[in-house]
Amino acid sequence: MRPVKGLPFSEREAPFGYALVLPALLYLTAFIAYPFAMSVYLSVSDAQAGAQKWNFVGTDNYSKVESYDLSGNDFVIASRLTPAEAQALVDTHKDGKVVTSVEGARFKASLEVGGRTVPVFASDTEDSAAYLATTLLNDLDWQVRAKGTEAEVVAHSGDSALALGNFTDRKLLDKARKGDVLIDAHLEVKSIGTGVWQDPNFILAVKNTLKYTFGTELVKLFFGIPCALLLYRKFRGRQLLRGLLVIPWVIPIAISGQAWLWILDSTYSVFNWLLVRGGFITPQNILNFRGDPHLAMASLVVVNVWRGFPFTTIIILAGLTSIPDEIIERSKLDGTNALQRFVYVMAPMVRPILMVSLLFSVVFSFTDFNTIWIITRGGPYDQTQMLATYAYQVGVNAGYLGKGAAISLFLFPIMALTVFGMLQSLRKENM
């Protein structure tokens, strides 16, 4: 007997299925998998734009500490004083003086103020100990701080802390922390290096991205939920309104961004015009929306929310419409008022769909490049830099491909965790 022959190739389902999937697979490989692998590769190299040869540098792009800066602030000169004693000490501290003494192989600097001797610093050289002590005595701002009924005298160093030294490794730093600073103070260690983790702009970009993402999500929900509830009601023109609502979402950001640039313009801003006309500000102190760091950040949030909240609204609306009428009616008979109905019945039923919308929205905001690039370019002076724009700035504009790749890859684990967490909570919902 001849074995049973399978269907002819053209009739079989599996090969046809593969054939259909193939273009998607190619697309994913070319535009997702390859760039991702390439970024990983670049992020462990010292690749620069235009360079012929790249070297493997391990995790140096991510984090490479070269030295540590130790700085201190709020040095406690004396504590457990009465407020009067403390005030007297502050008033007379300029009359005090710095004395140094030899202690073993080292020099110790003390302050003699108001009849007390306060040891402050120790150092290998007499000069450096005396220098820090003198700075402490003369340049810092001595203040009385109330502590319950008692008071203490603190030397405060304005906005930037007093630099106490730079150390090439952790051990020297720890030794200095214990041995060199003899006075109670708020000490800060800052690592100096070439990795992105040592880059203050990068840290700022991370903070900005989180602020931007979660800030905008909250505001979107804040506007989206009431809007959805309004559009859920039956009234004339509701279909038209639903259509109009999505306009911000469908206009390309490159176009609406230009409009926003005018709205936020330092000279021609319509907001400023309204504020001046309304008598809230004078023309001399109009707001510089894109020039002030806080306003710039707020402007980005406003543009993102303007663009994104229709999406949130539509999704919530879809969720609301999917609730069967009979359930709403039963809840009315059960005795709910409008608020109870929303809290106990509608919100829990919309929750799964809301999570999906949040998921999308978070991903969009987190990886948003367009809005920021069009409105602020990360400015003023990098204060609104986000991970996406900063990666572009460093990797493409400055040409440090390796570092840029490292920055952009920071997005990945955070995004992966967020998505995983949200999907997990969705699955729990459906159990």
Place this chain on the structure above:
Amino acid sequence: MADVVLDKVVKKFGEAEVVAGIDLTVRDLEFCILVGPSGCGKTTTLRMIAGLEEVTSGDIRIAGQSVTWTPPRDRDIAMVFQSYALYPHMTVRKNLSFALELHKVARAEIDRRIAEVAQIIGLTPLLDRKPRQLSGGQRQRVAVGAALVRQAGVLLFDEPLSNLDAKLRVHMRTELKRLHQAVKSTMVYVTHDQIEAMTMGDRIVIMNGGRIVQVGTAMEVYDHPTSRFVAGFIGTPPMNFFEGEIGNGSLALQGGVQLPFLREGAKPGRKITFGIRPEHIYLRTRENTGRVPATIEVVEPLGHRTILTARCAAGVLQLEAEAMPGLKPGDAADLFFDLPRAHLFDQATECVL
């Protein structure tokens, strides 16, 4: 005391009059069935009693109080919906307690009532499940339980059995009837299924075209339909109808069928519709019957009875015969119409003569 009174209640959707001024009194603790074909206004009537639909004109009173403009939550009403309307995110227990919590019933009382209701309708092992983990019949029971636990004065049912399979439906019919005897509530029950209507209710309200056409007990509406509509709507298989004319001491039906006319008082020459139920057509002669020759077309054995479809000169008719009538399609048979139990309707008004 929770009687429900509808006083000239009208409901219009735009121009369309869905409920055309109905008067109805549902007595306290009565099990009242609203039945009628689709679009007859029975569900709209129920929803107006619940307060889910605004009344265009007229008045609705529950326990003597006008509730026409009272919001649903203040009407002391519980309702079982066709789709059950269980809260999918709440457990069965929470589904039962939700309304009570909103009404600030004490926790101990809530627990007591839930235990009691769960006992009555056999939900105890299901209390901690979510609705999606239940079968159709179980969900249906939860929906009933959620209404019972309220101990509302009036319970409304909107076709609660129509999503169940045939066997379960028969079972729940009996269950609900038993429940009505156990709980102290007035029940208003909407259905399009005349068997449900016949078997379950104390009184049946038959509606058609937004009006009430007849109110009565099952046997009243079955034996004494006041109109051709009721006669045709109630009963399975339906009553057989033939057009005809009253002659002198006889009835002339369409197709030349002549029957003796046994009733006094009707004017000869009057156009009538002759109606006779399938079980009142016999295969053997009896007292006061009229013979009609016919040919058997279809034989449908039901076990205890057999439904025969036959063609006579007046048209096609159905009759119920004993289990084994010994007939097969194509056989000729003489049929005997039980004339005292036949119904005559005026052709123009469709009212019974």
